[in-house]
Amino acid sequence: MSSATREYDDIPGTYVFDADHHRKGYHLNMMCMSLNDPKNREKFAAGEEAYLDQWPLTPEQRKAVLERDWLGMLQLGGNIYYTFKIAIFDGLSMQAVGGAMSGVTEAEFQQMMINGGRNDNG
Amino acid sequence: MADVLYGVASSHVPAIGAAIDHGKEEQPYWRPLFEGYEGARKWMADTRPDVIILAYNDHASAFDLDLIPTFAIGVADKFPIADEGYGPRQIPEVIGHPELAWHLAESLILDGFDMTICNRMPVDHGLTVPLSIMYGSPEAWPVKVIPLAVNVIQYPPPTGKRCYALGQAIRRAVQSFEDNQDLRVAVFGTGGMSHQLQGERAGWVNTPFDTAFLNRLTDDPEGLTEISHVDLLREAGSEGIELVMWLIMRGALSRKVREVHRHYHVPASNTAAGLIVFEGSEANVLL
Numbered sequence: 001m002s003s004a005t006r007e008y009d010d011i012p013g014t015y016v017f018d019a020d021h022h023r024k025g026y027h028l029n030m031m032c033m034s035l036n037d038p039k040n041r042e043k044f045a046a047g048e049e050a051y052l053d054q055w056p057l058t059p060e061q062r063k064a065v066l067e068r069d070w071l072g073m074l075q076l077g078g079n080i081y082y083t084f085k086i087a088i089f090d091g092l093s094m095q096a097v098g099g100a101m102s103g104v105t106e107a108e109f110q111q112m113m114i115n116g117g118r119n120d121n122g
Numbered sequence: 123m124a125d126v127l128y129g130v131a132s133s134h135v136p137a138i139g140a141a142i143d144h145g146k147e148e149q150p151y152w153r154p155l156f157e158g159y160e161g162a163r164k165w166m167a168d169t170r171p172d173v174i175i176l177a178y179n180d181h182a183s184a185f186d187l188d189l190i191p192t193f194a195i196g197v198a199d200k201f202p203i204a205d206e207g208y209g210p211r212q213i214p215e216v217i218g219h220p221e222l223a224w225h226l227a228e229s230l231i232l233d234g235f236d237m238t239i240c241n242r243m244p245v246d247h248g249l250t251v252p253l254s255i256m257y258g259s260p261e262a263w264p265v266k267v268i269p270l271a272v273n274v275i276q277y278p279p280p281t282g283k284r285c286y287a288l289g290q291a292i293r294r295a296v297q298s299f300e301d302n303q304d305l306r307v308a309v310f311g312t313g314g315m316s317h318q319l320q321g322e323r324a325g326w327v328n329t330p331f332d333t334a335f336l337n338r339l340t341d342d343p344e345g346l347t348e349i350s351h352v353d354l355l356r357e358a359g360s361e362g363i364e365l366v367m368w369l370i371m372r373g374a375l376s377r378k379v380r381e382v383h384r385h386y387h388v389p390a391s392n393t394a395a396g397l398i399v400f401e402g403s404e405a406n407v408l409l
């Protein structure tokens with residue numbers, strides 16, 4: 001099943017959380033999930049590098065987390081509901097993260113939504 | 123006899139809950155959304171169902187990637203408010219209806235729906251935001267709630283067809299519940315409408331799709347069950363696929379329904395927000 005062609009592959013800018021994606025991102029997502037616990041948020045705040053050592057992340061995943069590369073995290077198997085836990089930790093809104101993933105500022109993204117959202121097939 | 127008399131479908135955007143919790147309903151950004159909820163809130167205050175069976179999805183709160191039930195039913199006495207990373211929302215805990223929930227679990231399984239049965243089930247914005255939309259900020263929720271968690275995060279979610287059939291089975295199960303209180307039950311379907319939180323396509327909204335979905339939910343729900351997952355991903359966005367949960371609600375209602383309220387607004391955060399309220403017929407009314 002791995003890397004089989006999927007009917008949704010042609011949808012632009014979309015990372016469907018399917019089996020391949022899940023297998024790539026399992027540890028990354030479980031690390032993100034751990035931030036639901038306030039004790040873990042304290043530990044993460046005290047030292048991100050040491051905190052991340054508890055999960056067998058790939059070097060690319062680690063770098064993406066430390067650099068808050070939101071799109072990179074998705075491409076490396078992250079799921080938005082999980083990676084957004086890091087944005088919550090940072091105090092970022094969904095529009096800030098949406099903007100970062102689509103290459104615009106938070107204000108521009110917000111304005112696009114107020115104008116009716118993205119509906120240009122892009 | 124207990125019966126499913128009401129159906130509500132609503133978006134469950136976390137920012138809507140935060141706007142309620144932090145008193146932002148009157149702010150210019152939020153006012154048009156909340157104005158459209160007023161009629162539904164009034165309807166809810168007048169109608170006061172005894173129990174809500176609330177179909178929602180958990181967002182990395184009660185379940186994680188170690189356990190991904192397709193359909194899970196909460197049978198506990200109560201359900202705590204989940205900490206999604208901000209600390210739990212400061213809202214009342216959710217009170218269950220274990221007798222009906224266990225009856226549902228048994229009936230649904232014997233009817234061919236292999237439910238996962240849950241006691242420990244902290245509930246997140248997927249369940250709590252629709253309650254806040256319909257009830258505001260009460261001291262205690264004036265209704266018992268049976269959480270019905272549906273996986274829509276791991277691909278593939280259950281099909282629209284299966285969700286609709288589950289709704290029909292819920293209707294049969296409620297109607298076979300032996301009690302002497304004539305419980306008046308509402309079923310909620312939550313999530314949607316069109317939205318995409320992730321990727322370069324984040325912010326996707328498809329108002330023509332949403333409008334057609336609302337129209338057909340009333341008149342042609344079985345037609346809606348024919349929409350494939352791929353078309354939902356494409357048309358409603360990667361997170362808009364949550365709309366399959368609305369079909370659980372619609373399946374639980376009588377074939378003919380009366381649409382009593384509808385509201386649609388873009389945007390709520392990254393999402394097209396929709397709300398629709400139905401009154402169905404009792405089991406013994408011939409249609």
Ligand SMILES: [Fe+2]
Binds near residue numbers: 313314364
């Ligand atoms: Fe959701």
